[in-house]
Amino acid sequence: MFRSRGSKTATTEEAPREVALSEDEWRSRLTPEQYRVLRKAGTEPAFSGKYLECHLDGTYCCAGCGARLFSSDAKFDSGSGWPSFAEPTLASAVELHRDRSFGMERTEVLCRSCGSHLGHVFDDGPRPTGQRYCINSLSLRIDTGQS
Ligand code: FE
Numbered sequence: 001m002f003r004s005r006g007s008k009t010a011t012t013e014e015a016p017r018e019v020a021l022s023e024d025e026w027r028s029r030l031t032p033e034q035y036r037v038l039r040k041a042g043t044e045p046a047f048s049g050k051y052l053e054c055h056l057d058g059t060y061c062c063a064g065c066g067a068r069l070f071s072s073d074a075k076f077d078s079g080s081g082w083p084s085f086a087e088p089t090l091a092s093a094v095e096l097h098r099d100r101s102f103g104m105e106r107t108e109v110l111c112r113s114c115g116s117h118l119g120h121v122f123d124d125g126p127r128p129t130g131q132r133y134c135i136n137s138l139s140l141r142i143d144t145g146q147s
Helices: 023-029 032-038
Strands: 059-062 068-071 094-099 106-111 117-122 132-135 140-143
Touching (some): 023 032, 032 117, 094 117
Antiparallel strands (some): 059 140, 094 106, 117 132
8 A cells, every 4th residue: 555645655564475485486486587686675787677668558467476566557767777657556466665775765565465576666756646666677577468
């Protein structure tokens, strides 16, 4: 959940995971690069991700569990070097945690279904949400509706 327009992003409680895998299962399911981002809260280098310049219509799903996270309709060019979205498909698709690592005060975004790290959300996005979900391409897989 997040409060809209002009208010600070609220953090959300950790939910029971629909998808709960062992570390070995995560390692076998993900590439080493995906594992480092999704399971170790890593960050891909800016301007390196495959979805940064992607303009396809579809739904961006969790690369860890397939949960539907962000619509291409909510994607915008933030200039940050990472795919950016104004909002998730559903507030309940993601979980927000306060993150004080690296001497910064940020809000981490996780997939609620599997607990994987997606990126961070900031309060400097475009109207009307005012939110900028700054998400690693490595955490996403687009579903364009064609197989
Ligand atoms: Fe997930």
